[in-house]
Amino acid sequence: AQTVTQSQPEMSVQEAETVTLSCTYDTSENNYYLFWYKQPPSRQMILVIRQEAYKQQNATENRFSVNFQKAAKSFSLKISDSQLGDTAMYFCAHLNNNDMRFGAGTRLTVKP
C-alpha cells in the first residue's frame, strides 16, 4: 500500500510571505492522484488543490500551487502571500484505486 510522508510537523511564516510544505509518497502505480487538504481549528477538512499524476503541469489555485516531481515522488505545496486565515493543519494525500492515504500533517502558523 502507498505511504505518504510529511517531514515537517510544524512550520511558521510571516504574513504576506511565501511558505512551502513538503510531501513525499511511495507507490508502485503509474496513475494516481495527489491532494492537499487544509484543516483549520474548526476541524473541517477542506480540499485545497489536486494533481493528476499523468499531467506534468503543476496545479495552481489562486495563492496555492504545487511542485510535482513524479520521478522523485515529491508533491510540495507553496502558499504565496500568506494570510492569517491560512493557519491550519495541512495534509497531503495520495489516491489510487479508491484508497486515499494521508500524511501525518504539517501544522502551519501564519504570524502577523
Added chain:
Amino acid sequence: NAGVTQTPKFQVLKTGQSMTLQCAQDMNHNSMYWYRQDPGMGLRLIYYSASEGTTDKGEVPNGYNVSRLNKREFSLRLESAAPSQTSVYFCASSEEMTGIYGYTFGSGTRLTVV
C-alpha cells in the same frame, strides 16, 4: 447546502458500551467513507462504500462495522468500545466512485472512551 452531516459532534463512552455514528450527505454522491484521525498519524480509512449496497474494509477496520443504509446515509458502529478507539471520526463522500476529484468531509465526531 449541508454537504456531509455527522452526528453527534462529541461523545463520551464507557469501555464496553456500543454506539453508532451517523453520517448523511445531500450531494447525491455515490461513494462514502469513514476515517479516524489520531495525533501524529493523519487520517486512516476504516471502511468505505463505493456505491449503495456495497461496503469494504479499509486500513483499520477491526472493532467497527458499517451500514450503507441508502445512497445518502452511511453509519459506523462500535459494538464494544475500547480506549484505543478514542479518536476523531470523519465521514466523507465523493461523487465519482474512484474519488479522483477529492472527498467532501463532515465536521467530525470527537469520541472519548473511558
